[in-house]
Amino acid sequence: MKNKLLKDIFKKGDILLVLVLVVAVILTAVFATRTADSFVEIYVDGVLAFQLDLLKDTTLDLNTTSYKIDLIVTVKSGKAYVTHSDCPDKLCVLSSGVSSVGGLIVCLPNKVVVKVTPKEVDAIS
Secondary structure: OHHHHHHHHOOHHHHHHHHHHHHHHHHHHHHHOOOOOEEEEEEEOOEEEEEEEOOOOEEEEHHHOOOOOOEEEEEEOOEEEEEEEOOOOOHHHHOOOEOOOOOEEEEOOOOEEEEEEEOOOOOOO
16 A cells, blocks of 8 residues: 555656756766866965966975965865965864865965865856
């Protein structure tokens, strides 16, 4: 009787619709967080200072730049990390790497923000 009740409520089309929606949600989650077309933007004191490709393994030592901040940002395997900082609490170093658009690492004492942003696409492409 229970099986018949479910058959009366859910038709084959309903089950197919639910499966399509589940697949769409999973694909959206996968493509929304992919790093293939993302940058790592590094802001110093609120101003965009550097932009790194998230797919290229890179190390940026801000102490060797004109900013002279003792902080190192590393991009490795599609994630951005703060691997060294002279700040007292080292919360930025202890935070996990960011890879999805909107991901942030903030070092308040050094006034540095590491942010993942999408690459811009022009209207013609």
